[in-house]
Amino acid sequence: MRNLLTRLKRRWSDTDRARTDGGVDSTASFWERDVVRSAPFWLPPFLLIGLFVYGAVLWNIVLSLTSFTGLGSPDYGSLSLENYVIAFQGGVPSWSELTVSPIWNSAWNTVVLMVTFSVVCLALGLILAILVDQQIRFENTFRTIYLLPMSLSFVVTAKFWLYMYNPQTGLINIAVQSLGFQPVEIVQNPDLKLAAVAFALIWQFSGYAMIVYLAGLRAIPTGHFEAARVDGASTIRMYWRVIIPQLRTATVSALVVLTVFSLKAFDFLFSMYGGYQPGPSADILATRMVREAYANGNWAYGSTIAVILFVMALMIVTPYIYSQYKRGEL
Amino acid sequence: MTGNQPKISRRTALKTTGVAVATGLAGCTGNGSEGASNQLELLHAWSSGDGNAAIAALIEGFQEEHPDIEFAEEPVNGAARGNLDQVMQNRLQANDPPSTFQTWPGKTLGKFGGAYEDIEGDVWNDDLKENYLSGPQAQAQYDGSYVTVPLNIHRINNLFYNTAVLDEAGVDPESLSSPSDVVDACATIDENTDAVPFAHQTSGAWSTTQLWETILLAQAGIEGYEAFINGNGDSGQVQDALQSVVDLSEYYPSDSSSISLTEANTMVMEGDAAFIHQGDWAAGAYGGNDEFNYGEDWGHVTYPGSEGSYLLNMDSFPYLANNPSPEATKQFLSYCGTAEAQVLFNAEKGSIPPRSDADVSSLNQFQQDQFEDFNAADSQPPSVEHGLAVSPGVKTNISSAFSGFLESADPASTADDLIGSFN
Numbered sequence: 055m056r057n058l059l060t061r062l063k064r065r066w067s068d069t070d071r072a073r074t075d076g077g078v079d080s081t082a083s084f085w086e087r088d089v090v091r092s093a094p095f096w097l098p099p100f101l102l103i104g105l106f107v108y109g110a111v112l113w114n115i116v117l118s119l120t121s122f123t124g125l126g127s128p129d130y131g132s133l134s135l136e137n138y139v140i141a142f143q144g145g146v147p148s149w150s151e152l153t154v155s156p157i158w159n160s161a162w163n164t165v166v167l168m169v170t171f172s173v174v175c176l177a178l179g180l181i182l183a184i185l186v187d188q189q190i191r192f193e194n195t196f197r198t199i200y201l202l203p204m205s206l207s208f209v210v211t212a213k214f215w216l217y218m219y220n221p222q223t224g225l226i227n228i229a230v231q232s233l234g235f236q237p238v239e240i241v242q243n244p245d246l247k248l249a250a251v252a253f254a255l256i257w258q259f260s261g262y263a264m265i266v267y268l269a270g271l272r273a274i275p276t277g278h279f280e281a282a283r284v285d286g287a288s289t290i291r292m293y294w295r296v297i298i299p300q301l302r303t304a305t306v307s308a309l310v311v312l313t314v315f316s317l318k319a320f321d322f323l324f325s326m327y328g329g330y331q332p333g334p335s336a337d338i339l340a341t342r343m344v345r346e347a348y349a350n351g352n353w354a355y356g357s358t359i360a361v362i363l364f365v366m367a368l369m370i371v372t373p374y375i376y377s378q379y380k381r382g383e384l
Numbered sequence: 385m386t387g388n389q390p391k392i393s394r395r396t397a398l399k400t401t402g403v404a405v406a407t408g409l410a411g412c413t414g415n416g417s418e419g420a421s422n423q424l425e426l427l428h429a430w431s432s433g434d435g436n437a438a439i440a441a442l443i444e445g446f447q448e449e450h451p452d453i454e455f456a457e458e459p460v461n462g463a464a465r466g467n468l469d470q471v472m473q474n475r476l477q478a479n480d481p482p483s484t485f486q487t488w489p490g491k492t493l494g495k496f497g498g499a500y501e502d503i504e505g506d507v508w509n510d511d512l513k514e515n516y517l518s519g520p521q522a523q524a525q526y527d528g529s530y531v532t533v534p535l536n537i538h539r540i541n542n543l544f545y546n547t548a549v550l551d552e553a554g555v556d557p558e559s560l561s562s563p564s565d566v567v568d569a570c571a572t573i574d575e576n577t578d579a580v581p582f583a584h585q586t587s588g589a590w591s592t593t594q595l596w597e598t599i600l601l602a603q604a605g606i607e608g609y610e611a612f613i614n615g616n617g618d619s620g621q622v623q624d625a626l627q628s629v630v631d632l633s634e635y636y637p638s639d640s641s642s643i644s645l646t647e648a649n650t651m652v653m654e655g656d657a658a659f660i661h662q663g664d665w666a667a668g669a670y671g672g673n674d675e676f677n678y679g680e681d682w683g684h685v686t687y688p689g690s691e692g693s694y695l696l697n698m699d700s701f702p703y704l705a706n707n708p709s710p711e712a713t714k715q716f717l718s719y720c721g722t723a724e725a726q727v728l729f730n731a732e733k734g735s736i737p738p739r740s741d742a743d744v745s746s747l748n749q750f751q752q753d754q755f756e757d758f759n760a761a762d763s764q765p766p767s768v769e770h771g772l773a774v775s776p777g778v779k780t781n782i783s784s785a786f787s788g789f790l791e792s793a794d795p796a797s798t799a800d801d802l803i804g805s806f807n
Contacts, residue, residue, distance in 0.1 A: 124473060125497055152777045153807050216587065220642035241641035242586055244791040328588030328644070333787035348470055349780045351495055 111364065118358040121149040124351035137358035150352065157359060159334060160342040163248060164366070167319060167338060170252045171259075172312040176305060178256065179263020184293065186264065187271045197268070200261040208258075212325035215254040216241065241326070244335040251322065251336055259315060263308045270304030271297070306374055313370045317363060320344065339363050423454045424712045426701075427475075428486035429468040434668050438732035442535075445728045446719045453712045472496065481704040483713040489534050489700040490772030491779075493526040500531035501705040507533060507717045512739075515723070519696060519764020520738040523772050532702035533720045536735040538663045539754060540695035540767045541598045541687040544670075547680065549579045549658040560688035563599045563628045566659070570635035573658045581635035583648040583657035589786040591645060592629065593769040595661050596786070600625040602689025606763045609693075613766070613773040615806035622802050626795035633793065641790075652682070661687060663697055663770075667750050668734035678750045686757065694761040697770035698738065774805075781805035 084090060118137055122128035140147045144156035186196055203211070218224045219240040227237040240246050274297060282292040320340035323332040330341045330349070339359055347356025430439045443455055472485055476499050487493070493500065508530035513521065520534050543566065545557050553573040560566055570581035585591050601609045604621040611617050637643065637651065649666050651657035653676050660666060667684070670676050678684075686693075701720055707713050719725050726737030731747055736755045744755045758764070766772030771779060785801035792798070 124477070124495075125499075127477075150777065152781065153804070216642050220639045222637075222639045224639075224642065237638070239641060242790045247791070326587070327787070329590075329783075331589050331783045331787040333589075333791045334784075335791055345780060345784075348473070349783075350777045351473075352777075 114357050114364075115361055117354055118361045120354045121147070122354040122357075123149050124353050128354070137355050140355065141358050141362065147355070149354065154352075154355065157339065157342060157362065160337045160339050161362070163336065164317065164338040164340075164363075167248060167252055167255075168313050168316040170249075171255050171316045172309055174252070174256050175260045175263045175312050176308060178260040179265075179308065180267050180298070180301070182260065182264040183267035183271055186268060197265070200264050202261065203258045204262050206258065208319070208321035209325045211254055211258050212322045215250070215257075216326055218254075219250060242333070244333070247333065247336040251319065251326070255316065255319060255322065259312060263312065266304050266308040267301060270301045274300050306377070310371055310374045314367055317367055339366075422452060422709065422712055423456055424484075424709050424716055425456045425482040426484055426716075427468060427471065427482045430486065434665075434733055438536075438729045441732050442720070442725060442729040445725055446716060449719065450712075450715055453715065469495070479706065481706055481708070483707060483709045484701040484704060484717065486699055487532070487702060488771040489532050489698055489702075490523040490766050491775045492771035493531065493702065494775045497526075499704055500526055500529075500702050501707070502529035502531060503533075503703045503714065503717065504530040506714050507703070507721060512721045515739045515741045517738075517740050517758075517761075517764055519694070519766070520698065523696065523698060523766055524700065532700040533717045534698040534700040534738045535720045535726055536699055536730050536733055537694075537738050537758065538665060538697040538735045538770075539758075540594055540663050540697055540770070541601060541690040541693060542662060542664055542666070543685050543687045544652060544660050544662065544666055545683055545685075546579075546652050546655055546658055547683055549573065549577055549655055553577045553579075553658065555658075557683060557685045560685070562689040563602050563625075563687075564631075565688050567628065567631045567635075570632065570659070574635060577658070579655065580637045580651060580657040581659060582632055583651045583660040584633075584636045584640050585643050585645050585648045586633075586636065586640040586790050587642060587644065589783055589790055590769055591648075591662070592790060593782060593786045594663065594767070595632070596625055596629050597768045598661060598687045598690060598695060599628045601693055601695060601765065602687055603628065606693055606765060609765055612802075613768060615778075617803055617806075619799050619803050623795045623799035626789065626798050626802075629789075630793050630795060664750075664754060665734060671734065671748065671750075678748070684750065684753070692762040694758045694764045695767055696764050696772060697767045698772065778805050 116130065116133070117128060119133035119135065120128040120130060121132075121134075121136065136147060139145075140154050141157045144154060146153050182200055186193055186200075190196070206214075218226055221227050221237040221239055224240075226240065230236075230238055238246070240250050278296055278300070279292065282296045287295065318340065319338060320330075323336060323338065323341055324330055327333070327336070330345045332338075332341055339362065343356050343359040343363065346352045346359060426443075428435075428439055430436050447453070447455065468486060472482075472487075473496075475481055476496060481499065508524070512533075516524070516534075520537065524530055524532050524534055526532070543557070543560075550557060550573070553569075553576040555569045555572055557569075560569055566582075573579060573581040584595070597609075600612060600621065603625055604612070604618070608618060608621045612622060637648065637657065640648070645662065645666075646669070648657070649660060649662065649669050652660045652666075653670060653673055664684075667678070667682075670678070670682055676682060701717055703713060703717060720729075721739075723737060723739045723742040726739055727742055727744065727746060730737050730751065734751065736742075736747070736751055736758055737744065740759050742755070744752050747755070768774055768779070768782060774782065782802060782805045785798055785805060788801065789798040
């Protein structure tokens with residue numbers, strides 16, 4: 055097969071190149087173009103990604119405009135924004151006999167989780183990075199310890215924190231009791247539920263923020279530290295005025311990854327609450343989406359929620375990509 | 385680097401890419417299920433434990449009678465039924481149904497509504513109609529046609545207890561006659577022993593939904609229960625049942641939100657808890673413990689107040705339209721409808737056969753007692769939590785209401801949510 059191709063190519067190019075006027079032959083150059091010669095490498099992944107990622111995203115958007123409920127095939131003939139109206143206002147849609155509640159509650163929880171999780175993660179990661187950067191002993195060991203939770207899957211973290219939050223034997227409540235308080239119900243407490251989820255996720259991902267910041271810190275020339283010292287800046291002032299402003303790129307890239315992670319907290323909630331019913335105070339868009347699609351068979355409505363999630367993720371990622379592009383880093 | 389090296393590696397890369405693309409494309413186009421009509425494809429979620437032993441016994445029994453029929457048995461991993469439903473959904477969308485699959489009968493069938501075909505006459509003959517009691521028989525139908533064959537029954541309205549703990553507390557389980565008696569008994573146990581009165585898990589909502597439906601049945605009677613599942617529930621009755629759950633929750637383990645059913649049930653086995661309300665799969669766990677015997681170390685009463693009812697949770701195998709193996713599937717479903725098959729299956733599963741004429745002498749004593757209760761029951765209502773009584777959409781609403789109830793413990797607002805689940 056390969057030989058045949060080579061021979062074919064050679065024959066064409068041979069005849070084409072046989073011009074004597076020394077001019078450039080367009081047909082010959084077609085096969086010689088870089089983009090064509092490299093096609094075997096980029097074309098298959100390009101097509102596969104195009105079909106399975108972007109194609110699927112587009113299909114999902116179209117699906118969200120139908121009223122598909124899992125039986126037969128979707129009717130692409132009559133597209134409408136009904137599902138989006140239902141998502142924002144609630145009501146009885148044409149494809150169901152049951153009232154569908156709007157997504158505000160889960161959307162709000164999603165945003166709260168996203169903001170708390172990413173901000174605290176970044177702050178904690180920065181502090182850890184600065185501490186680890188002080189040329190301490192066993193630096194590698196500390197780094198590994200802080201990063202290790204990130205290697206666990208959400209399922210493990212969820213089960214692990216379920217033990218940690220146990221009112222009788224959990225470490226958190228042992229600490230609370232040792233301070234002289236009564237044990238606290240955490241897992242099913244509407245006031246603490248979402249905070250408990252965020253806390254566990256922060257525990258898991260602040261190590262990641264630390265690594266990103268550590269790389270940022272290492273990239274800052276030692277001279278900057280020394281110059282600040284010579285000018286008589288205190289440690290806090292030095293970090294606040296000189297070092298942290300230079301960590302902008304690290305912050306933005308870590309922030310993007312972290313917020314996207316928080317949109318995917320589905321697995322965590324699924325494992326912690328044994329299903330996609332974490333209760334109203336911890337319900338996020340992802341759990342709502344799976345519930346609509348898989349438990350109720352409301353596929354089109356599930357797709358609608360998926361599109362809303364997708365737009366939220368885009369809103370976070372786009373400014374980042376745009377600023378990278380503006381600064382010529384893309 | 386010699387001039388040849390990059391060329392060779394490029395060729396290799398090209399070849400590898402080519403193979404990968406070809407494989408990928410083959411994966412897209414391949415249908416994978418060019419099954420002969422004699423090959424039966426059975427999808428189920430019993431990939432481990434007693435369920436796995438039960439399905440193995442059933443298939444072995446069937447193949448002894450029909451050695452010519454091949455089995456492509458496919459346990460869908462992850463144990464949870466949710467995964468199986470997702471696989472089924474995908475298969476049906478691709479218009480590639482298996483021969484049959486494990487599903488709850490009753491209203492759950494609505495999930496794949498038009499995917500079933502009537503098997504009245506072929507499978508549901510007079511023999512089956514005579515020997516299935518009216519409750520289970522009604523659950524085998526979707527829109528008035530017989531489409532599925534129930535093969536086991538787990539009971540939901542049970543109260544299991546640890547004999548030693550109740551003796552120590554001075555509580556006689558047989559004397560309890562209403563859900564509030566259970567609460568009073570829990571108070572006595574709390575006073576007289578160190579044990580947790582009522583083992584229960586609240587990390588997931590399902591155990592509480594089950595408990596509530598049992599208490600509703602016990603307090604509102606079969607009429608009140610049926611009114612609720614038909615969407616005409618009485619708000620007062622619903623709220624009273626929720627209040628009873630709240631009363632009982634005083635006696636849960638203090639870490640109920642962090643434990644699973646297995647841990648709650650183990651508390652009963654180890655004498656750390658007195659009662660547990662659960663489907664009779666809880667007894668399956670006791671059966672695995674030689675030190676913990678029925679009648680001596682643990683006992684069972686029908687949940688006080690719900691005597692006369694056998695609250696059903698069943699598994700069944702439906703007949704799918706566009707069936708890849710019509711004859712073989714019907715033979716298999718007919719086999720599942722026999723008393724012999726049901727005894728083989730339930731001996732391992734710990735549940736009871738739905739056929740009232742089954743010879744249960746080979747089952748254990750607890751199962752025999754349950755079977756006797758079943759045949760003596762005045763009514764066999766379907767379970768809400770286990771998908772028989774309400775459509776999937778309503779069930780999701782009810783589960784959401786209970787996941788909220790676990791947070792708020794508010795009977796009034798939860799009652800509104802539950803009644804509103806049907807609208």
